[in-house]
Structure formats: C-alpha cells, structure tokens
Amino acid sequence: MSLELTAKYDQDWTGDHVGRSLAVVRPRNVEEVAAVVRWCGANNVPAVPQGGNTGLVAAATPSGDGRELIISLELMNSIRSIDPADGVAVVEAGCVLADLKAAVEEKGAFFPLSIGSQGSCQIGGTISTNAGGINVVRYGMARSLVMGLEVVLPDGRIFRDLRGLHKNNTGYDLKQMFIGAEGTLGIVTAAAVKIQPKPSQCETMFLATASIEDTIRLFHRIRQDAGDLISAFELMLGTSIQRVCETEQGIRNPLPQLYPAYAIVEVSATGGPPLRAWLESYLAQHLEEGQLLDGVIAESGEQVANIWNLREGIVESQARLGVYLRTDVSTPISAVADFIAKGTELVGRLVPGAQVHPYGHVGDGNLHFNVLRPLDMTPSDFQPHIHRIEAALFELVDKYDGSISAEHGIGIAKRSAFRARVDSVQRDLMTKLKNVIDPQGLMSPGRIFSKE
Incomplete structure (x- = not known):
C-alpha cells in the first residue's frame, strides 16, 4: 500500500x-x-x-x-441485533458510535455513550479506551455499558461471549481485561452493549454563576434534589465561552451578558410527571437565593444544539491559536474548584500570560485543563513550555490523589507520566497479565508501558 x-x-x-x-x-x-x-x-x-x-x-x-x-476495523461495521426488550444491542467494532445511537433510537431505545467524536469514533475504540463523555454522571463509562465481547487474542484464538446477560457470576469477568486495555491484550471485534429505554423527556439548561465554587455547589444541590435525573453536568468558564463565540461561526451565548462560570445541565426521564414545570420553579428559587445569576432552559432542538455547540466548540476555538496543552485529569469532585485555582496560579508563574481554559465533566470530577499560548508568544516559542506545564499540573493532580488520565488513556503520549505513578504491585500485575496473554509482545507494543 x-x-x-x-x-x-x-x-x-x-x-x-x-x-x-x-x-x-x-x-x-x-x-x-x-x-x-x-x-x-x-x-x-x-x-x-x-x-x-x-x-x-x-x-x-x-x-x-x-x-x-x-x-x-472500519469494514466490520454491522449492527448485528438490537433488542429493546432485553436491553441489548450487538454491534461490530467498526460501527461508528453515532450510527449505533441512531439505529438504537429508531428502535425506540437509547444508547447513552456520548462523546464529541461520536460522528467518527468506532465502538471498538470506545471500548478499548473505556471512553467517558458527557453522560458518565448517570450512566457510567463505556465499561458500565459493555455486557459482552468478541475479541481476537494475540495468538489468533477468538474469545466470544456476546450473550448480553445482565447477571452472570460464573468465574472471572474476562471481558473486563480488554476494556480500557488500548489494544494491548487483544483486538475487540464485536460487543454486546447495554441499551436503555428512550427518555420521553429531556431538558437542557445553560446556567450562569458567580464562580467555579458556586457551580460545584450548584451541582451538589441539583444532584441532591434531582438524583439520577441528571444525565450531564458540564463546567465552562466565561473566558472559554467568550472565545468560542468570537471564533466559531454560528455559535452564540444564549444569555445577554458574560458571567464568570457556566454549567450545562441536562436532566431526562422516561415517563413520570413533567420535568419542565418543576425545573422552572426550581431555577427561579435558585435565582432568588442568588446561587444562580442567570439561566435558560432550551425551548427547541436548535437551542439545545447551540448550547452543546458552546461546549464542543471549545476544542476548535483553542486549536486556532496553534499548538496548546490538552490535559484529561480527574480529582475528587469536592477538589475541582481548588484544583482549578491552584492550577491557574501555577501556570501563571510558569508562563506569564498563558491562557488557561479548564472545562469538563465536573459531575464526575473530570477536567480538561487546557493551556493556550500568550498572545504575544509564537506557537513555536510556546512549544517547549508545554511539557513543563503538563508535568507541573500532573504533580498538582497527585496532591489531590487524582488521575492524570480520566478518560483518554495512556497510549504512548502519557506512558512516562504513568510509569512514574503506578505502584510496584499494580505494575507487576499488569506486566504479568500482558506477558501471559501476549508473550511475543506483538499486540500494540509500547502502548501503556514502554517496550522492555
């Protein structure tokens, strides 16, 4: 070729x-x-x-x-079966996530995994990386949605268990070895995944607060009052919203002015009493108490799309300044605000004028703490600073007992940072597992761990 x-x-x-x-x-x-x-x-x-x-x-x-x-795996893209009654869909690894979601929806059901790349990412990859996304707060990571797998092992044998059983306690749960293994233990070729009843109600809100701390307090309050009705809770700062609206065509701020911090909140239900009337009263109470500065509940599909485009547009808007630091970290939810404050101060000391854009799935403690170059610095001049900033931020993550990779994985890019943090017992178990399943070391060599 x-x-x-x-x-x-x-x-x-x-x-x-x-x-x-x-x-x-x-x-x-x-x-x-x-x-x-x-x-x-x-x-x-x-x-x-x-x-x-x-x-x-x-x-x-x-x-x-x-x-x-x-x-x-791109030619292996068939959806083998969708059974809403059993709550299971069986799909080949090369099926694009958005195609699976659409096919399941046509059957009156719902597959909750939702990530920014869903128009091109494939099911096998989302499973092999244990993808997260916006709905983790309610439905969990990809791992929580996998009921069975078909995997080609490094010796060419085929492990098959696509029964899609909701309960099965017969021995080790072998499928878990391959979820999040990044292709190092075998090749996922098909999966049985859990599908849900399609929500009959879904409301999307764009809410403004005076600070990150207020946004976190808002999450805890809504989580207490709405429980598992919350399907997404995303944090963004006013600086990121301003940048998206200035650089991305057709995306606008649905509120009349700029505020320090924002949350996108999605609540959904299958049946039950109307959500919207309750939400209108509930948000009015928060506005009166001062915990919210402003907010809007989407009135149409177009408004819903615009709100989520504000979130997804952050990546595109940042890339326009050239090379920048992308991180994918997690801390306890209670530490998110403090981490952002200390991380922002840290970056300011290392590279004065660098632009900090933390955002992400704070309902599960996952932040994308991204750093853009100062406006008076060229991309080539900023490049040498990126690793230094990342290393310092990772050390800060350690102080909160957090993770340097909440959902993106380790691959090659983060293996040095991972190796420095994995303890001897974990490393021993992982290495032994790799050596037993792939003794020749030919399956995705050098990913997660360096070649020995």
Whole structure:
C-alpha cells in the first residue's frame, strides 16, 4: 500500500502524532482478523488495531520505524441485533458510535455513550479506551455499558461471549481485561452493549454563576434534589465561552451578558410527571437565593444544539491559536474548584500570560485543563513550555490523589507520566497479565508501558 493511501492511518486526527506503518489491512470479519493476527505471530510482526483514529494519546498511531501493521476495523461495521426488550444491542467494532445511537433510537431505545467524536469514533475504540463523555454522571463509562465481547487474542484464538446477560457470576469477568486495555491484550471485534429505554423527556439548561465554587455547589444541590435525573453536568468558564463565540461561526451565548462560570445541565426521564414545570420553579428559587445569576432552559432542538455547540466548540476555538496543552485529569469532585485555582496560579508563574481554559465533566470530577499560548508568544516559542506545564499540573493532580488520565488513556503520549505513578504491585500485575496473554509482545507494543 502506498504512502498516499496509508497517510490517514499513519497519524491521529490532531496531527500531533505521526508514524509510518508497514501496511494497513482491513478485515471484513472476525475470522479474517484472527488470520491476520496469526500471520503476525508467525512472522514476528507487531500489530496495532485502529478504529476511528480519534484518540489523543497515540495508542492507535503506528511507530515511526515502519514495522507495525495497522489492522483497521472500519469494514466490520454491522449492527448485528438490537433488542429493546432485553436491553441489548450487538454491534461490530467498526460501527461508528453515532450510527449505533441512531439505529438504537429508531428502535425506540437509547444508547447513552456520548462523546464529541461520536460522528467518527468506532465502538471498538470506545471500548478499548473505556471512553467517558458527557453522560458518565448517570450512566457510567463505556465499561458500565459493555455486557459482552468478541475479541481476537494475540495468538489468533477468538474469545466470544456476546450473550448480553445482565447477571452472570460464573468465574472471572474476562471481558473486563480488554476494556480500557488500548489494544494491548487483544483486538475487540464485536460487543454486546447495554441499551436503555428512550427518555420521553429531556431538558437542557445553560446556567450562569458567580464562580467555579458556586457551580460545584450548584451541582451538589441539583444532584441532591434531582438524583439520577441528571444525565450531564458540564463546567465552562466565561473566558472559554467568550472565545468560542468570537471564533466559531454560528455559535452564540444564549444569555445577554458574560458571567464568570457556566454549567450545562441536562436532566431526562422516561415517563413520570413533567420535568419542565418543576425545573422552572426550581431555577427561579435558585435565582432568588442568588446561587444562580442567570439561566435558560432550551425551548427547541436548535437551542439545545447551540448550547452543546458552546461546549464542543471549545476544542476548535483553542486549536486556532496553534499548538496548546490538552490535559484529561480527574480529582475528587469536592477538589475541582481548588484544583482549578491552584492550577491557574501555577501556570501563571510558569508562563506569564498563558491562557488557561479548564472545562469538563465536573459531575464526575473530570477536567480538561487546557493551556493556550500568550498572545504575544509564537506557537513555536510556546512549544517547549508545554511539557513543563503538563508535568507541573500532573504533580498538582497527585496532591489531590487524582488521575492524570480520566478518560483518554495512556497510549504512548502519557506512558512516562504513568510509569512514574503506578505502584510496584499494580505494575507487576499488569506486566504479568500482558506477558501471559501476549508473550511475543506483538499486540500494540509500547502502548501503556514502554517496550522492555
């Protein structure tokens, strides 16, 4: 395969990570995947499974030595079955997440995994990275939605359990080994996933507060009063909203002025009393008490889309300034506001004038604490500072007993930081598991842990 044909497989969507593959194979079924893996074992060829290539840690990007074979799952994109009564859908790894969500919705059901890249990411990749997204606060990570897997093992054997049982306590839960393993223990080729009744009510709110602390207090209050009706709770700062509205065409602030902090809150229910009347009264009470400065409940699908575009537009708006620091950290929810304050102060000391844009899924403690260059600094001049800022922020995360990777994984990009933090028992167990399942070390070598 020519370099021109393999180019899209040899780099991630950001362009930050670029490699050179030996070749790209696109199997059409699990037997072909198994045959390719057996060939790799017989010829000592490293293999890297690849889905929609939307990852951010280079787990699916080939190395630069031209030895690694890319196994693309994009042709294995069938939805084998959807059964709302059983609450299970069986889908092949190459199916795009948005396509699965649409197909499930046509059957009157709902698949809750929702992430910004859902128009191009694939089911196998979301499972192999244990994707998170906006609905984790109610439905959990991808791990919580997987009921069974079909996986090609590094020796070419096929592990199959797609029964989709809601309860099964017969021995070890083997599927859990492959969820979040980033392709290092096998290739996910199909999955049985949990689907839910489709919500009959869904209300989206855009709420303004005086501070990050007030936004966190608002979350705890709504969580107490609304319980599991909350399906999403996202934090953004006024500086990020201003930047999105200035740089992204067609996206507007639904409130008449700019405020220090914002929350996007989504509540949904299947049946039950009307949510909207309760929410209007509930928010009016918060406005009267001063915990909210302003807010709006979306009146139409167009308004809902605009509110979520404010959130998704943050990534595009930041990229317009060139290279910048993307992080994916988590802390206890109670520590989010303090972490943002100390992180902002830390960045200001390291690179005066750097622009801090923390945002994310604070309902589960996950922040994307991103840092853009000062306006008077060129992207090339800012580049050397990125690793230094990231290392300092990771040390701050450690002080809160947090995680340096809440949902993006480790891949190649974060393996040094991961290795410095994983304790000896965890490392021993992970290494032994890898060596037993993949003794040749040919499945996504160098991901998570460096090559030994």
